[in-house]
Amino acid sequence: QKTVLIVGAGHAGYQVAASLRQHGFAERICLINDEAHLPYQRPPLSKAYLKGEGKPDSLMFRPDKFYRDQNIELIADRAAFIDRAAQRLVLTSGAFLDYGHLVLATGARNRLLDLPNANLPDVKYLRILDESEALRLRIGAAKHVAVIGAGFIGLEFAATARIKGLEVDVIELGPRVMARAVTAEISDYFQARHTAAGIRIHLGVQATSIENTNEKVSGVSLSNGHHVPVDLVVVGVGVLPNVELAAEAGLPVASGIIVDEYLLTSDPNISAIGDCALFASPRFGGSLRLESVQNATDQARCVAARLTGDAKVYDGLPWFWSDQGDDKLQIAGLTTGYDQVVVRGDREARSFSAFCYRAGQLVGIESVNRAADHVFGRKILGLNRSIEPEKAADASFDLKSVLA
C-alpha cells in the first residue's frame, strides 16, 4: 500500500501533491479538500483580492485540468477519523481510504471572539475565500468598521477599508501594533503610516461588547470606557491550529501537532506540515509553529522528497511578507529573541530595515520597501552567516560584498 493521502488542500497540502509528482511519485495521491473551491492562495484574501481585483480563478494554484493530468485525486470531503492500526482514514461522508503514508496539512482556523453579539452577521473574519468574498461585498456598503486585533491580517484589512473610504478604528490589547511579530521600529512606522491615512488605532484596550439594533451592529464598547459607533466589525485575533484529528488518533499534540526534524509524527506513517505542525528545528534549537506560505510550501517539499527516497532534516529559512496600504513589509529569518536592533536606511524616505541580533549574531531582518535588504537577508541567513552591526547600519556599505 503506497497511497499518499493528504488531509487539507491549502498551501501545504497542494504543494505535497504537486511536488510528489514532480519527484516522479507514480502511486495514488488523494488530496482531501473540505473547502468548496479548487486549492487556492490565501495571502491575496486580505490584499489584492479584497480590494476587488480579480476573480476567484485568479487565486487558484492550478486549474482543474492540472489535477486530472497529474492524476491527483481531489476529494471533496472532510477527514473525520484516523484508524492508525488499519492505516485507514475515515471521511465525514462515511467513505474511507487506506494509506501507505498520511500527511496532515489541516492548517488553522480563526480564533473566535468571545463576546456577546459576536455571532451577528456583521461580525466578520478573514481566513477563507468565502469570508474574503463576503467582506469584499460588505466593504462597499459599510461606513465605519472596527477592526479587532492589530496583527498582519487586521492591519491589511484596515488599510484596504480606509482606501475604500470607510472610517476605521483598530482596537488592540497589546502596547503596539503587530507586537508579537515585529520589532518596535517596524510597529512604530506602521502605526504612524496608518494613523496618517486616517485610521484611529486604540492600543492597550479591549473590546468589551458589541451593540446592535435589531440584527445590525451599531457600535463597539472599549475597556477604557470609549464607545465607537460602527456598522461592521472585523476580527483578526489569531488562529488555532487544527490538531483535533491528530489528537483523537492518539498522536502527541501541544500548540500544534508535534513532529520531529523530518516532520514525522510519533507514527512513522504520518507526517504533519504547515500551520498545524509544531516542528523540531535544529536551526533554531527548539520547537516552532509558523504561519507562513514559506513554511507550508518548504515543509511540503521536504516531505515529498522524503517520500520519494530523499529524506532530509527540515531546515527552511523562514520568510514572510505583508502589504499594508502602499507599504511592503518583508521579514527574513526569525525576529524574536533578539537583544540588539540596528536600523539601515531612511525611515522618512519610507525605505529602511531593522537588522536583529542575538549575542552579536544576525537572526533576522525586517524590511520596509527595501527588497534588496530582504534578498540579502535570505541569502546570508540561509548560509548561516552574519554581518557586523556597524556595517549593517552604514547605508553606504555594500551588503553584497559580505556574500562574496
Ligand code: FAD
Ligand atoms: P491552510 O492554508 O489553512 O490549509 C488547510 C486546509 O485544510 C484548509 O483548507 C482547511 O479547511 C483544511 N482542513 C482542515 N481540517 C480538515 C479535515 N479534517 N479534512 C479536510 N480538510 C481539512 N502568509 C505569508 O507568508 N504571507 C502573507 O502575506 C500571508 N497573508 C495571509 C493572509 C490571510 C488572509 C491569511 C488567512 C493567511 C495569510 N498568510 C500569509 C498565512 C498563510 O496563508 C498560511 O500560513 C498558509 O495558508 C498555511 O498553509 P496550510 O496549508 O498549512 O494551511
